[in-house]
Amino acid sequence: MRHAHTVAQVRAAEEASPDLASGVLMQRAARGLAHAVIDLLGGAYGRRVVLLVGSGDNGGDALYAGAYLARRGALVDAWLLSERAHPGGLAALRAAGGRTVASAARADVVVDGIVGIGGRPGLRREAVAACRALGVRVGADEHARPLVVSVDLPSGLDADTGRVEGSHVMADLTVTFGTEKVAHLVDPAAAACGTVHLVDIGLDLPAAAVEALQQADVATLLPVPEGADHKYTRGVVGVRAGSATYPGAARLCVAGAASGLVGMVRFRAVDGDEDTARRVVAARPEVVTNAGRVQAWVVGSGGGDRAADALAEAVGDGVPVVVDADALAAVDGPLAVPAVLTPHAGELAQLLGMERAEVEADQLSAVRRAADRFGAVVLLKGRRTLVAEPAGRVRVNTTGTPWLATAGAGDVLAGLIGSLLAAGLDPFDAASVGCWLHGAAATAASAGGPLTASAVADALSAAVRRVLPTP
Ligand SMILES: NC(=O)C1=CN([C@@H]2O[C@H](COP(=O)(O)OP(=O)(O)OC[C@H]3O[C@@H](n4cnc5c(N)ncnc54)[C@H](O)[C@@H]3O)[C@@H](O)[C@H]2O)[C@@H](O)CC1
Ligand SMILES: [K+]
Structure with missing residues (x-):
């Protein structure tokens, strides 16, 4: 550390x-x-x-x-x-x-x-x-x-x-x-x-x-299955992302969630669109689309106004939730469940009623204020992403590459954090470990060159493997 x-x-x-x-x-x-x-x-x-x-x-x-x-x-x-x-x-x-x-x-x-x-x-x-x-x-x-x-x-x-x-x-x-x-x-x-x-x-x-995770800390925090585990004990993450208008967000958020850190991924589009669900399963046959229990929800991008309803349904389940992108607009105070909010500077400015430039100039104080006000872990995305919890702890992420500033990378991150929550990490650890792995995967996939969000998702399992002790 x-x-x-x-x-x-x-x-x-x-x-x-x-x-x-x-x-x-x-x-x-x-x-x-x-x-x-x-x-x-x-x-x-x-x-x-x-x-x-x-x-x-x-x-x-x-x-x-x-x-x-x-x-x-x-x-x-x-x-x-x-x-x-x-x-x-x-x-x-x-x-x-x-x-x-x-x-x-x-x-x-x-x-x-x-x-x-x-x-x-x-x-x-x-x-x-x-x-x-x-x-x-x-x-x-x-x-x-x-x-x-x-x-x-x-x-x-x-x-x-x-x-x-x-x-x-x-x-x-x-x-x-x-x-x-x-x-x-x-x-x-x-x-x-x-x-x-x-x-x-x-x-x-x-x-x-303020602290920053290093590889050895991530290795200690990572949820690793044990002999007696089965898919349900490892955790199930539910993803509400994408819609008929934005099917891509669904694919990317699921790709982040399905990197192998949980037992199962359930999916439903933000607007309930069945065709989006079929496309997700076509890309990832291991994803399940019927209703059932989850240990954490991700409510993410691509849902427009419908995200507010999806968030209310997820919160109604009483499990921790990752609130990303369109769903952030539906947050106006503390949620009834443990939550990770994942805004970029513009979204955080909206949440706090300030200017984007003010958030960018004083990132630490803005993220702390938001964690306090919303009683949640807040992850402010940037070159040095910050993760703050209401109790006052702050972690800074030091992995990643400027190439990671690309469309859809946030969807992958939200899905990944959701999977870590479902696997049993607390919101502060889930957010900071997720961010570290996301940056490490991006750096490896980029190898100093251009990068897509899909490539980041594809590199996640290998990033996890590099952190784990050699068997
Ligand atoms: N006290 C100790 O035993 C140790 C101190 N250390 C060093 O001591 C430093 C702190 O020393 P000081 O407390 O003397 O403070 P600094 O040397 O950081 O600066 C204070 C001096 O700079 C002037 N000053 C303030 N703002 C200025 C500005 N914007 N432009 C130009 N001058 C300005 C002040 O008039 C004051 O005389 C640490 O940063 C570290 O480098 C290290 O040697 C570690 C051990
Ligand atoms: K100096």
Whole structure:
């Protein structure tokens, strides 16, 4: 599991550490940073390193790391952006042969130690000018540039929210200490971090504010059949998706549900259309279309106005339900059953009565608010999909590829989450595991190229197999 903590949590853990006052924490941070730079460059000797140094301990990390690199033969210049700089770090850099400069134009790597968790969002004018002089990307600028390593977090980002306000550095690599911060996982801030490398400095931390599943967590959570299981004990998922007008949604949602994680899939079109049901069975003979018990429902897309009735019927069954696409428009408060709502930013904006751009700018707070208001697990789809539960836990999904932004991918996801609910996972786990597998299947199916929703569905079983221990 990846964990992200807030600035307040990190500060408290640092203060409780016996290694803070002696400076040992900072030495560990700086050494980890220097090693990450050496790994990135493939060595230190003869490399041109420019440190952008602010007034606080973030600049101190950069200076001590610079001293380490200078001792290994790098040519290290520190561009001090403030009248103050960490005195110990500065002395160490000078003793190691590093220089202070008031300008620089060329570097193999720029180490961004302007500001870390002590900073206010946005960059000051002199920091923006220094970045521009070196070709460091600030926000959306794009031109030839050196590698950029940010210390703790790209300067100018807000550590705790995932929001982006004002200018900020765009990093290739962010080296962080003790734990990840919310900005490393949550978009749009996470998109500015590049690869995130965590250096353990020995902090003792409380429960994380935000977490991200990794493959080993998914393996532990996956429902796996045992010897005595039969199709009914493994769970039955009911799918209400598609209609005479939109038969494709039915096929895709069923394909997501029928990836083999439950004992059976039952299907009924949102509008009850028999022809849609016949087409679904023609494509997937294992799907059952008669009425019967299910352990979870998916009410999804392609039903237009009829989705509200389908949702009411599903809720009447008293089992957990995945509410997707057209069915989301029928939600105006908490449902009577455990639920997973799966909106994209536009749908979440509708649910909360806000603008889409506001949701996109502050995804974490929007998804938390929706989970609270609807008393349900809410999954906000995006590059970094967020899953929030009303109790406050949030997971970020880190699998997937930009090629996954394609029609029908959401139908597959809804079906998959429904199958995990029917197999017995709670809504928070079902949503976050479903999302992880969906992204992993997409990345494998895409192999760096174009992708269709059908191909994602076809790749699900193999994605599950890769997660399971080899028999
Ligand atoms: N305390 C410790 O032992 C450790 C601290 N660490 C480092 O210390 C950092 C936190 O250090 P600080 O608390 O000194 O804070 P920072 O160095 O993050 O920033 C605070 C300083 O930057 C100035 N500042 C605030 N907003 C700014 C802006 N937008 N533009 C330019 N300057 C701005 C402030 O006036 C203040 O002097 C962490 O991010 C991490 O890099 C690590 O070395 C781990 C151990
Ligand atoms: K920084």
